[in-house]
Amino acid sequence: MIVAHTKQELEEQLAEWRRHDEHVALVPTMGNLHAGHLSLVDLAREHAERVVVSIFVNPTQFGEGEDFDEYPRTLERDTRRLKKPAADLIFAPEVETMYPFGLEDATTIAVPRITENFCGADRPGHFDGVTSVVARLFALVQPDAAVFGQKDYQQQLVIRHMSLDLNLPVSIITGETVREEDGLAMSSRNQYLSEGDRAIAPVLFKLLSDVAKQLQSGARNYSDLEVEAIAKLSAVGFDVDYFSIRRAQNLEIPDRDCDELVVLAAARLGDARLIDNIVVTI
Numbered sequence: 001m002i003v004a005h006t007k008q009e010l011e012e013q014l015a016e017w018r019r020h021d022e023h024v025a026l027v028p029t030m031g032n033l034h035a036g037h038l039s040l041v042d043l044a045r046e047h048a049e050r051v052v053v054s055i056f057v058n059p060t061q062f063g064e065g066e067d068f069d070e071y072p073r074t075l076e077r078d079t080r081r082l083k084k085p086a087a088d089l090i091f092a093p094e095v096e097t098m099y100p101f102g103l104e105d106a107t108t109i110a111v112p113r114i115t116e117n118f119c120g121a122d123r124p125g126h127f128d129g130v131t132s133v134v135a136r137l138f139a140l141v142q143p144d145a146a147v148f149g150q151k152d153y154q155q156q157l158v159i160r161h162m163s164l165d166l167n168l169p170v171s172i173i174t175g176e177t178v179r180e181e182d183g184l185a186m187s188s189r190n191q192y193l194s195e196g197d198r199a200i201a202p203v204l205f206k207l208l209s210d211v212a213k214q215l216q217s218g219a220r221n222y223s224d225l226e227v228e229a230i231a232k233l234s235a236v237g238f239d240v241d242y243f244s245i246r247r248a249q250n251l252e253i254p255d256r257d258c259d260e261l262v263v264l265a266a267a268r269l270g271d272a273r274l275i276d277n278i279v280v281t282i
């Protein structure tokens with residue numbers, strides 16, 4: 001496994017693969033890898049002969065007061081984890097490599113509308129940071145495919161929008177959420193949960209599942225379902241940012257006939273902000 005820190009190291013290896021007509025799939029991450037990330041590596045492997053995993057804690061997607069400084073940086077452990085399933089290369093750049101003009105003078109890529117609600121509203125500027133860094137990673141790695149997790153549902157829609165709108169020659173692939181045995185979606189931020197909060201955390205997925213079942217059974221009183229779920233989450237100690245039923249395709253408000261819905265939620269428990277979702281096809 002190669003670990004490339006610089007643009008030159010990355011480009012030399014990519015050129016070698018391209019000479020052999022090998023396709024490249026990219027799995028962008030911020031490191032501190034868990035089984036969810038590893039499943040994305042497996043999926044990437046189905047789409048290309050070579051898999052690059054980027055590990056970069058991107059400063060531009062963290063707002064003021066967020067956990068940029070505390071975010072776990074675990075490159076050595078991540079490198080060991082990526083031996084099985086095997087990634088071919090880890091790209092672990094410095095901030096200067098990703099933002100050569102510095103953060104103040106960096107070009108921003110901003111997707112409108114779909115970034116305005118939900119995590120975009122709760123974390124102003126977050127998605128501009130995500131699209132700006134993902135566009136840079138695409139420019140550096142020039143992958144044929146890139147794999148993102150469904151847990152960050154809005155993020156993968158935003159990245160699809162950017163890629164289509166800018167005609168970027170990369171297929172965006174979404175990998176299923178990997179869960180703990182009790183249903184909690186795996187996330188690097190789960191480690192911020194106290195023992196008590198960890199016991200409560202699976203309630204989020206349970207309520208998403210309950211609402212998904214009700215939708216499957218024909219319920220269409222979307223706002224009642226949302227209000228009830230928020231009340232139940234608050235009752236067990238969550239501070240709810242949103243719990244919403246939307247059109248899966250674009251997060252717009254669905255009418256009664258919509259047959260592809262997503263139930264998506266974000267809620268805080270102590271220091272952790274948990275997000276999760278379920279897509280419901282009727």
Ligand code: PAF
Nearest residue numbers: 028029030058130133152
């Ligand atoms: O999902 C993440 O870990 C990050 O938002 C991403 C896509 C790696 C961009 O920094």
